[in-house]
Amino acid sequence: MAIEIIGTGRAVPPKKVSNDELAKMVDTTDEWIRSHTGIGNRHFADESTACSDIAAEAAINALAMAAGYTGDDPAQRDKAAAEAAQTIDIIIVATVTADYYGTPSTACLVQHKIGAKKAGAFDLSAGCTGFVYGLDTAAGLLLSDPQRKRALVIGAEILSKVMNWEDRKTCVLFGDGAGAAVIEKTDAQGRTGLIKTLLYADGSGADSLVMRRGGTRNPFKKGEVIDSPICVEMNGQEVYNFAVGAMFDTITALMESNNLSIDDIAWIVPHQANARIVKAARIRLHIPEEKFYMNIEEYANTSGATIPLALDEMNRGGLIKKGDLILTVGFGGGLTYGGNIIIW
Numbered sequence: 299m300a301i302e303i304i305g306t307g308r309a310v311p312p313k314k315v316s317n318d319e320l321a322k323m324v325d326t327t328d329e330w331i332r333s334h335t336g337i338g339n340r341h342f343a344d345e346s347t348a349c350s351d352i353a354a355e356a357a358i359n360a361l362a363m364a365a366g367y368t369g370d371d372p373a374q375r376d377k378a379a380a381e382a383a384q385t386i387d388i389i390i391v392a393t394v395t396a397d398y399y400g401t402p403s404t405a406c407l408v409q410h411k412i413g414a415k416k417a418g419a420f421d422l423s424a425g426c427t428g429f430v431y432g433l434d435t436a437a438g439l440l441l442s443d444p445q446r447k448r449a450l451v452i453g454a455e456i457l458s459k460v461m462n463w464e465d466r467k468t469c470v471l472f473g474d475g476a477g478a479a480v481i482e483k484t485d486a487q488g489r490t491g492l493i494k495t496l497l498y499a500d501g502s503g504a505d506s507l508v509m510r511r512g513g514t515r516n517p518f519k520k521g522e523v524i525d526s527p528i529c530v531e532m533n534g535q536e537v538y539n540f541a542v543g544a545m546f547d548t549i550t551a552l553m554e555s556n557n558l559s560i561d562d563i564a565w566i567v568p569h570q571a572n573a574r575i576v577k578a579a580r581i582r583l584h585i586p587e588e589k590f591y592m593n594i595e596e597y598a599n600t601s602g603a604t605i606p607l608a609l610d611e612m613n614r615g616g617l618i619k620k621g622d623l624i625l626t627v628g629f630g631g632g633l634t635y636g637g638n639i640i641i642w
Contacts (some may be wrong), residue, residue: 303481304364307356308359308606309476313344314340315341323463342458342474349397361386361480362378384416386449388436388450390449390452394509394601404421425601425630428453428630429626436449437449437492451481453606457472465529489641490621498634498636499632503540506532509530537571538572558623569630571630573592573594621642
């Protein structure tokens with residue numbers, strides 16, 4: 299028995315904002331952003347678009363592929379996706395930018411939008427490691443019940459709406475987007491599908507990357523004058539140091555857990571918060587640059603969407619072949635980190 303990815307999809311808002319355009323809004327430059335982060339562009343949702351909207355769009359693309367449709371006709375795509383949605387047993391949305399605080403979950407909204415009437419649905423909060431956590435959680439739920447066969451795992455973020463646009467060192471880093479994967483429990487024999495997941499957390503670093511306002515720690519008080527919105531706050535140096543170590547430790551542990559050499563690995567798909575983080579970890583690991591799939595220049599940091607968005611881009615672009623061994627590695631708020639071994 300195996301847990302295999304049978305469909306991928308992504309959704310990115312059409313509005314692309316270059317570094318030069320961002321410099322008209324924030325005191326920064328293209329040169330500073332590129333040299334410090336590797337980012338050139340990011341995509342921002344419009345005022346009417348919420349997390350569930352792009353999550354559902356990514357899901358529809360993944361469902362259509364799972365049903366065998368990869369063409370360009372929207373009507374045919376939607377028809378195929380609607381049929382595949384009826385086969386989904388579990389929906390997990392990994393996000394830190396849910397449509398609503400607490401309830402309803404974004405996953406329930408997606409469940410309704412795509413018409414997956416038989417599916418249970420819930421959100422998962424693990425920051426930028428959310429998709430890594432989500433894959434393992436979905437796999438466990440499928441394996442725990444003989445009646446469950448398929449799950450939909452989505453990473454989706456509208457980070458542009460939780461940025462402090464006066465904090466130029468943080469707001470330039472993030473973008474909006476979503477990625478999705480349909481996973482299926484199959485009777486495949488041998489090594490295929492989701493082989494191994496390692497999950498870690500370090501709550502002692504929680505204050506390094508936090509959204510303080512609005513929760514039970516800092517609730518709204520009657521008569522309070524709110525001088526700052528609910529937004530991401532980040533200690534960049536602390537997060538950088540954590541992330542480099544987390545990437546190093548996770549990739550090392552994944553390789554050791556299955557006696558892998560670098561020659562066994564077709565691709566490493568990392569969460570991309572900053573190109574310098576990936577470079578620093580890669581150098582410490584002595585892994586060639588071409589083993590890492592990077593698209594941060596186009597999308598910036600899309601948090602939980604980074605890894606599934608990249609997987610779909612690679613899958614549809616023909617970069618992943620049947621039998622390829624892929625490592626994913628994530629790190630983010632919580633603090634959380636971890637990774638998957640996937641044989642495509």
